[in-house]
Amino acid sequence: MATTLSFTSPATFLDSKNQKRSPQYEVPQYILPVRVHSYTGSVKSAEHLVARPHEPCQYDAHHSCTFEQPRAQHEQSSVILDFGVAVAGIPVIEVSSIEKDPSLSTVLLDISYSEGFPGIERPGGDGPYPFSAGADTLRRNRFRIRGVGFYESKHVQGSQRWMRITLVSPEPCSISISMVGFKPTTMNTPLEELPGLFECSDPGLTSLWQYGARTLQLNSIPARTVPPPWQLSEDMGILIDSQRCNAYGWGGHWTDYAVEVEGMVIEGGFSWNVRVAGGRPGLLFVLNVASGSNPANLELWYGYYNKPQITLVPILLSRQDITGIDIIPGEWYKIKTVCCGSLDLSVYINQKLIGVFNQGGDGSSDSTLDKVPQTPRGSVGFGAGQDQLCRFRNVTVKSIPAQEILYTSGLNNPSVLGDFGIGWNQFPYIFDGAKRDRYAWTADIIIGGPSLYYSTAGTEYIRGNIEASMLRSTAKDGELGLLPAGVPPGREFERPSSDTMFNILCVNYSLYLLTVLHDYWLYTGDDDFLSRYWDRVTGVLAFVETLVNDQGLVVAEGIMAADYDYYNGRQEGISTKRNVLYVAAIKNCVTMAESSAINDLALAKTLTARAERTSTAINQHLFNSDRQHYNITTKRTVGFQQETHAWVLLTDIVPTSHKQLLMEKFKTLYTGTHNHSPTQFTSDAEGIKPTISPITSAFHILAALSTDDVPSAEHILRSVWEPICDTSSPHFTGTTWEFLLPDGTPFEDQFCSYAQLFSVGPTFILSRFMLGIEPTAPGFKSFLVAPRFPVEGVTWAQGRCPTPSGEPIIVRWQFFDNGWKLWCKAPAGLTGRVVVPKVVLKRGKRLMVCGLERGLEQDIEINKDSRQNLDIEVLF
Structure with a gap:
């Protein structure tokens, strides 16, 4: 008997090129903004930063957007760009021209990021996020532009729809940018080309499935794609730009010790930890160079960073001006910190005592930072506060009073990254x-x-x-x-x-x-x-x-x-x-x-x-x-x-x-x-x-x-x-x-x-319960097709589910005025079972399998010995 029902849902999902998961390879191409939201100050031709229509990864290097900071302009020149959806990667720009006062060595551009729009209106984007070394601490990168060419950030920005570019150098200066975007660090395969797929007659549910898939793409991190937060140099040690401190990974049990290290301020200052363990907040010193009328000072915080994220607010314990020694950017200084029992912490610069700090607090070790715990033990760490750029080299930690060397390093060898647990990610x-x-x-x-x-x-x-x-x-x-x-x-x-x-x-x-x-x-x-x-x-x-x-x-x-x-x-x-x-x-x-x-x-x-x-x-x-x-x-x-x-x-x-x-x-x-x-x-x-x-x-x-x-x-x-x-x-x-x-x-x-x-x-709920596919034995050796989530108004659903065989299980079903139809295709060697939905059987009068009429049974087997295309119709 011939079949009487024909699918009316679109069948593009059956395209064979999308049915297998190919090796993780994509042609390298930038992720570019899709529109200009707004701009302030003197910004010309901002539209040139937007991707070409119909060519979303292409830009025209012969056209550029110009930011100017003329004299007497009170507001900074900036532009807000929209990427349409959340994207991820390493921020990159191409500078096509630059004009600046001869006294300026660089032109400073700040680029901030936010997932939601409210965050991009804030000076620091929607950050900072100092909890994990797997993330850039800040959501605002400072680009120091010396001439034309490409510039990229040192770190990954993992998710943002919005970007704001701001010219922050003092007047007068201008800079022209022909491209701004991201070098992708995660896969950006179009969602309709993924190995798995779900579509249905409700566009909202189809989109919801896709939003989950896109979220998975952004969070799937291939091996060796998370850069270390430190850059190494054989003669200049480690370079750190506005990143939270990271601690030596085997020092959490240390108690009394002195740590000596050489530090150099390039911009702003530098920071270091003592007695910090287990990735918890700890004692954080932040040295700030003199700025305007503010003298150089040394702060002691309890926390991860000197700027808060909403759930991790650091506590400023003390701030002391630095006297008797000038902290000059570009010069090395020997920093020594002594931690002994519950005694005050002593800090020396070039053998001169510059500060004594009470450890403070008898509170709890709760990471909400509402109290300052006692810190009787912990490791040492190095970092840079917000808008600080610095170097460290030649660290030695000695126990007190035995003077046993607990750790020593020139901080100039790749092994240092392993010491501090901040190397490239070894696993995906x-x-x-x-x-x-x-x-x-x-x-x-x-x-x-x-x-x-x-x-x-x-x-x-x-x-x-x-x-x-x-x-x-x-x-x-x-x-x-x-x-x-x-x-x-x-x-x-x-x-x-x-x-x-x-x-x-x-x-x-x-x-x-x-x-x-x-x-x-x-x-x-x-x-x-x-x-x-x-x-x-x-x-x-x-x-x-x-x-x-x-x-x-x-x-x-x-x-x-x-x-x-x-x-x-x-x-x-x-x-x-x-x-x-x-x-x-x-x-x-x-x-x-x-x-x-x-x-x-x-x-x-x-x-x-x-x-x-x-x-x-x-x-x-x-x-x-x-x-x-x-x-x-x-x-x-x-x-x-x-x-x-x-x-x-x-x-x-x-x-x-x-x-x-x-x-x-x-x-x-x-x-x-x-x-x-x-x-x-x-x-x-x-x-x-x-x-x-x-x-x-x-x-x-x-x-x-x-x-x-x-x-x-x-x-x-x-x-x-x-x-x-x-x-x-x-x-x-x-x-x-x-x-x-x-x-x-x-x-x-x-x-x-x-x-x-x-x-x-x-x-997975839509694929497993509405489309109906799930394994019943490891590796889909046996599987089930059982649509059992009859959402109001959904008249058809279709899609594919990847399997370890390399080929997917494909299912489509549809309601008609006079019946219900399901078609399933499975790889050879798998045993399957189709369960007709209860709501269908209740209305059914006749059931046909591959054109042959059968009794109104609920379970239909899928042959494991051949590539089986199973066609089921239930007539009402």
Whole structure:
């Protein structure tokens, strides 16, 4: 019998050139702005900085934009440029002409960056971000122009839609620029040409899938593409330009010592750390040269940097004028700092005592910097404050009183970068946020990983994060331990693992990573990788089991109780979420233990018993019968938490009688927001700022789908990401945001990451549940095609899902007035199963497979022995 239904959706996605993931290669070309937003002062022909129409990566070197600073002009000449969406790369300009007073050695251009438009109106862009050495500390680069030619920044700017160029040199001067843009450091493959694809009849949902994919592109960092924050010279040591201090990586346990180093000011001053450890804030000295009527001075701060980011505000402890010695730019000075017990810190320049500083404070080591902790131990570090350019060389650290050399270096050899953990990134990584933190966290890929598998297929980035954490873990060779929550991007893995660099060891991050490893294995079929690090997996499971109390519940305190939602406070003690994560991780480990790659059935049996024990304990001890939901912790019993209850449902430990009750409870999260999108907690939760979280909302959607509550899933999908998709918003970047305020604007203002891995959940949710493709065995050896997210108004969907075979699984389906049609194409050798949606079967009267009528069955097999094009029609 001939088929009666014909697809009307566009079929360009079937183009064969887009079905395979080719090696990571793109023709080198600049990323150029697409329009001029505005300009002030004397700016001529700003339109010449915009990319040519229909040639977005080409510019005309024969035309230029001129910035002038004439006499008596009070405002600086500047232009704001728009790149249309968030882009990444190393800032670069081409100068075609320059005019300046003979007394000026350089003309100064400041270029600032911002993801959202509000940030570009600020002098420093939307920064600074001093937390991670993987990011440029500042969001404003100073270009020192001496003549015509190309100039580029020393560092990557990871995500920005907006750029502002400002001529800051004093009058009179002018400069002409024929090109400004970025040398890309991440892939910019057009989204419709990615290995994975999703399209549907709702353009908004198609765009949302793409915004997640673009976010993944910006955060996928190829190996050796993050430059060190220091530049090395054999005779002149290290050059540092406005970068946070970075500390020697094996000195975190040092107590009493004297550090001597030679420093040279080129512009502004220089800075250094003492007694700083683990990537935490510490004691920061900033030397400032004389400027105008202000004498040279030395400041002591507690913090990462002498300028704040919103969540990391440094504290100025003391400022002392420098007397008796002139600090002259271009000359070397010997700086000595003495740290001994709780005594005052002494600073000498060229053997002259120039300052004595009280260490101050008896507060907490909380990284919010609201108090100054005591600093009895820690390493030494070097950097440059805002608008400071400097050099250091010849450092020696000696213990007190033994005078043992703890560290010495000329600071003029590439090995120095490894000493301080700031070399080129050895692994490909996927960062948490393209602007900030630019760090290889592990929790973020619990959502980012699945979305990557359905879009860019850059599995090496996920593997890089997992492998880096595994290599740093102590949970190996039969030892107990946890998995580091993240890894400094510049760490060299040939070095000893006993470093004191930034290293958070907490239970939840370790459990996330076990699930991330399971997902990586499921989507790639990489048995060798799983086997290589299985001892780390068992070590983590053994360690967490030591935290289980007599009730069968995990108990964690202090830093071990930390989680990615730091702004909600730690869930110390007995946390429902932590215990549910433990059950989820155990169940995933059971699947891996039972596989042919591990084949440890005895362990699988033991783990199954642990999962059952803790599941029972959660229901017995953490369900609040008075409030009819699960407690946040045994101490925090007021308030309903979105993520906890999503995990409880997804882990399937909820008694059937409670499922519908909990789905109704979720609706209490919808009040108090601009469009009834859910918040993370109900308003009665104490000490919690109301926020809308895309990552926890993604888990909420999955929980709703697991209970067949499709209307709730659709409501969350549309409402949470609605502001992110609003192209008229000043915050629009074509990428997904970290979290939001109840009014739909970014949380924490411009600090918010606008290209955040947390928030790409719709990319995999739409591919997996609306299009319907997912693996049911590692590496897609068997797979499922089961569209089960029937969103109101969506009449067709189509796309492809990459597989390890190199060829994708392709699916398209469509509703018609008189029926429903699905077409699927799979690589040879894979076994598949198509499940006809329930909403279709309910209306169906006849079912045809490849033109042959069959009974109204729900499951149809896909032949594994040939390239099978399966055509299914259900006639109403």
